[in-house]
Amino acid sequence: MDYLSHLNPPQREGVENLEGxxxxxxxxxxxxTRVLTYRIAxxxxxxxxxxxxxxxxxxxxxxxxxxxxxxxxxxxxxxRNLWMGxxxxxxxxxxxxxxDKLGYPSNxxxxxxxxxxxxxxxxxREMGLDDKVYKQNVVxxxxxxxxxxxxxxxxxxxxxxxxxxxxQAQKPKMGAIYKEYVQRCFRSGAMDFDDLLxxxxxxxxDHLDVLxxxxxxxxxVMIDEFxxxxxxxxxxxxxxxxxxxxxxxxxxxxxxxxxxxxxxxxNILNFEKDYPDLRVIKLEQNYRxxxxxVNAANSVILKNAAQLKKNVWTxxxxxxxxxxxxxxxxxxxxxxxxxxxxxxxxxKKLENKDFAILYRTNSQSRAMEEALRKSSIxxxxxxxxxxxxxxxxxxxxxxxxxxxxxxxxxxxxxxINLPKRGIGASSVDKIVVSAFENDLGIWDxxxxxxxxxxxxxxxxxxxxxxxxxxxxxxxxxxxxxxxAAFIAKQSGLLKELYDDKTIEGLNRYENVxxxxxxxxxxxxxxxxxxxxxxxxIADVALLTDADNEDQDNNDHVNLMTxxxxxxxxxxxxxxxxxxxxxxxxxxxxxxxxxxEEERRLFYVALTRAMEKVTLSYALTRYRFGRLKNCxxxxxxxxxxxxxxxxxxxxxxxxxMGNLNNxxxxxxxxxxxxxQRKTERKAVPPGKKLHTPSPDFAPSDTxxxxxxxxxxHPKFGFGEVKKMDVQGANRxxxxxxxxxxxxxxxxxxxxxxIMED
DNA sequence: CGGCATTTTATTTTT
DNA sequence: TAAAATGCCG
Numbered sequence: 211m212d213y214l215s216h217l218n219p220p221q222r223e224g225v226e227n228l229e230g231x232x233x234x235x236x237x238x239x240x241x242x243t244r245v246l247t248y249r250i251a252x253x254x255x256x257x258x259x260x261x262x263x264x265x266x267x268x269x270x271x272x273x274x275x276x277x278x279x280x281x282x283x284x285x286x287x288x289x290r291n292l293w294m295g296x297x298x299x300x301x302x303x304x305x306x307x308x309x310d311k312l313g314y315p316s317n318x319x320x321x322x323x324x325x326x327x328x329x330x331x332x333x334x335r336e337m338g339l340d341d342k343v344y345k346q347n348v349v350x351x352x353x354x355x356x357x358x359x360x361x362x363x364x365x366x367x368x369x370x371x372x373x374x375x376x377x378q379a380q381k382p383k384m385g386a387i388y389k390e391y392v393q394r395c396f397r398s399g400a401m402d403f404d405d406l407l408x409x410x411x412x413x414x415x416d417h418l419d420v421l422x423x424x425x426x427x428x429x430x431v432m433i434d435e436f437x438x439x440x441x442x443x444x445x446x447x448x449x450x451x452x453x454x455x456x457x458x459x460x461x462x463x464x465x466x467x468x469x470x471x472x473x474x475x476x477n478i479l480n481f482e483k484d485y486p487d488l489r490v491i492k493l494e495q496n497y498r499x500x501x502x503x504v505n506a507a508n509s510v511i512l513k514n515a516a517q518l519k520k521n522v523w524t525x526x527x528x529x530x531x532x533x534x535x536x537x538x539x540x541x542x543x544x545x546x547x548x549x550x551x552x553x554x555x556x557x558k559k560l561e562n563k564d565f566a567i568l569y570r571t572n573s574q575s576r577a578m579e580e581a582l583r584k585s586s587i588x589x590x591x592x593x594x595x596x597x598x599x600x601x602x603x604x605x606x607x608x609x610x611x612x613x614x615x616x617x618x619x620x621x622x623x624x625x626i627n628l629p630k631r632g633i634g635a636s637s638v639d640k641i642v643v644s645a646f647e648n649d650l651g652i653w654d655x656x657x658x659x660x661x662x663x664x665x666x667x668x669x670x671x672x673x674x675x676x677x678x679x680x681x682x683x684x685x686x687x688x689x690x691x692x693x694a695a696f697i698a699k700q701s702g703l704l705k706e707l708y709d710d711k712t713i714e715g716l717n718r719y720e721n722v723x724x725x726x727x728x729x730x731x732x733x734x735x736x737x738x739x740x741x742x743x744x745x746x747i748a749d750v751a752l753l754t755d756a757d758n759e760d761q762d763n764n765d766h767v768n769l770m771t772x773x774x775x776x777x778x779x780x781x782x783x784x785x786x787x788x789x790x791x792x793x794x795x796x797x798x799x800x801x802x803x804x805x806e807e808e809r810r811l812f813y814v815a816l817t818r819a820m821e822k823v824t825l826s827y828a829l830t831r832y833r834f835g836r837l838k839n840c841x842x843x844x845x846x847x848x849x850x851x852x853x854x855x856x857x858x859x860x861x862x863x864x865x866m867g868n869l870n871n872x873x874x875x876x877x878x879x880x881x882x883x884x885q886r887k888t889e890r891k892a893v894p895p896g897k898k899l900h901t902p903s904p905d906f907a908p909s910d911t912x913x914x915x916x917x918x919x920x921x922h923p924k925f926g927f928g929e930v931k932k933m934d935v936q937g938a939n940r941x942x943x944x945x946x947x948x949x950x951x952x953x954x955x956x957x958x959x960x961x962x963i964m965e966d
Numbered sequence: 967c968g969g970c971a972t973t974t975t976a977t978t979t980t981t
Numbered sequence: 982t983a984a985a986a987t988g989c990c991g
Contacts (some may be wrong), residue, residue: 406981468980
């Protein structure tokens with residue numbers, strides 16, 4: 211095989227030793243994906259292993275897709291038969307096939323995090339508990355944590371550790387909520403993300419015939435990003451591979467960044483105990499980055515106590531030192547990054563796609579976005595609010611989901627009064643409570659709604675039931691696109707959006723059309739055998755934005771969180787927002803006290819770069835709507851000074867120019883804060899109002915009125931057409947030159963009034 | 967029940 | 982800050 215000649219000895223060992231348990235510890239940039247790809251190709255071409263009997267698990271759909279394509283290039287269309295995908299998607303597929311064994315319908319709904327949290331909220335209220343004590347996020351992560359450790363609600367309630375922890379935290383009802391949550395999901399015919407793994411474990415534990423079937427099928431099991439697996443995932447694969455013992459895991463403990471989701475580095479350590487004759491292969495040569503970047507990253511990760519012995523090195527050139535940019539505000543940070551990209555593009559003949567801007571939180575993307583737009587640099591933001599999480603999309607999906615699964619409580623709640631049909635909150639509560647008390651599904655209650663509802667509401671519910679029934683009939687006769695388009699129209703959703711002529715409304719309408727297009731594409735896809743709506747809906751909850759890559763026009767600067775940059779590489783990487791509390795994240799340190807995970811995250815960010823890393827921090831930044839002083843991140847100091855280039859002596863405790871030192875834009879920022887406070891109260895309801903504007907100097911604050919010419923940081927120039935006051939929400943309708951008419955909420959609108 | 971005004975809140979990463 | 986929750990009235 212000629213591809214073997216490109217490999218170094220340990221890589222080659224990883225590709226050629228196919229039998230028995232294997233662990234590949236792969237340092238950053240060491241060609242891990244290449245080894246995994248070739249290994250699978252080798253199994254198929256050299257060992258003549260049927261692709262059907264190879265199971266390869268990844269963490270993102272994108273990684274799976276990419277790997278499948280690379281393998282297809284070597285082995286041809288055979289690669290399509292591989293069992294390759296995320297843990298969640300592969301086991302969702304198996305669970306659908308075996309659902310009856312667990313008492314679930316095979317078309318069970320998958321609840322995303324939002325569904326789960328809103329169900330938890332409803333439960334907490336119904337139980338008469340204080341939702342400030344039992345916050346949905348806290349309850350959700352508690353339940354999720356239990357499930358990921360394979361602790362059922364029964365075990366939870368009998369477990370003295372969990373129970374006493376809850377009592378300590380003044381949350382004694384946690385177990386009861388967990389129980390109710392599980393039962394409600396079950397009655398709704400729904401599984402949340404964690405259930406997909408938890409229930410797979412239950413399936414394999416209680417149904418040995420089923421386990422046996424899959425054990426026989428999967429002769430070779432491979433796991434990518436093994437450092438990010440949790441106990442639940444690990445046990446599934448352990449069970450599956452216990453017959454053939456051909457399990458190969460690939461990972462890097464230094465890049466474990468999902469402990470918050472239950473990932474467990476212990477898995478790597480335990481692996482050696484579980485498989486005494488384990489073959490361990492270390493890939494330590496880095497082919498991606500320059501000496502300076504590798505060294506800088508190594509010097510950082512050295513501060514972590516918990517790690518496996520590994521020596522990542524490279525033969526590449528020294529390259530540039532790590533740069534550090536300092537700015538006075540988040541907006542200036544954006545401008546500096548944009549101009550730096552502009553210069554490097556010219557000087558080094560680089561393309562937009564060679565650059566990545568990485569940040570800790572999605573909300574940081576905005577300042578970057580505005581700066582790039584002003585500099586006319588094309589960019590693409592990855593992640594953030596996913597297409598599938600937009601309200602209008604979730605609304606239509608809820609209709610589709612409910613048509614398929616009539617007992618799905620969360621979808622029911624979403625659509626029962628959308629568009630308005632006179633069924634309010636109290637009616638919904640009565641229906642849900644009735645289902646609960648009689649141990650019935652939502653659908654059973656709906657069909658006999660006159661028993662629990664007054665006439666007017668009961669009639670409305672009857673109409674709703676008839677509507678859903680007509681959708682159901684359609685589903686059985688037509689393909690996914692026909693049905694979805696029919697439902698979008700007949701439900702009234704499309705009309706409601708169509709009637710909304712605001713820009714936002716137009717956008718929403720287009721989004722729904724886009725979803726319909728996606729379904730059309732799904733139907734037209736020749737590789738897709740099952741074209742039913744059920745088949746389309748089955749996995750949408752598991753999709754993320756990164757999955758709909760647009761092929762055309764892909765020369766753009768990449769903006770994403772560090773988490774979503776895992777597995778990617780770029781020539782120049784900007785790591786922005788290098789500030790204490792932001793990175794390392796205050797939240798993370800408060801809730802889990804895990805500085806080491808944040809440090810690994812920093813390591814991941816550094817090692818994405820091939821040629822150059824630029825760190826950046828701002829002295830002031832808007833956070834939660836307030837301007838805050840910031841302190842440079844401790845991580846900057848942790849880089850060995852030999853590999854970083856700092857303008858002047860760097861001293862974290864006395865950052866240059868804070869809000870009190872009286873210089874330039876700092877003072878401006880300070881004024882702005884004071885100004886905002888008074889202004890907010892001072893504006894009387896009426897036609898005229900003030901417009902504070904963080905992007906422009908304070909002297910620009912004037913009274914806005916119709917006919918004025920204004921500039922908006924996002925939409926450019928425009929003219930005020932109409933002013934409107936709606937309680938605290940002061941609004942202006944502005945005709946923008948390039949974006950048309952828009953109605954803006956002016957409470958904090960960033961408008962500059964142009965000179966007459 | 968629906969619509970609008972006003973207040974509160976959540977502020978981390980992803981399947 | 983924006984979104985979500987709550988409160989009030991017809």
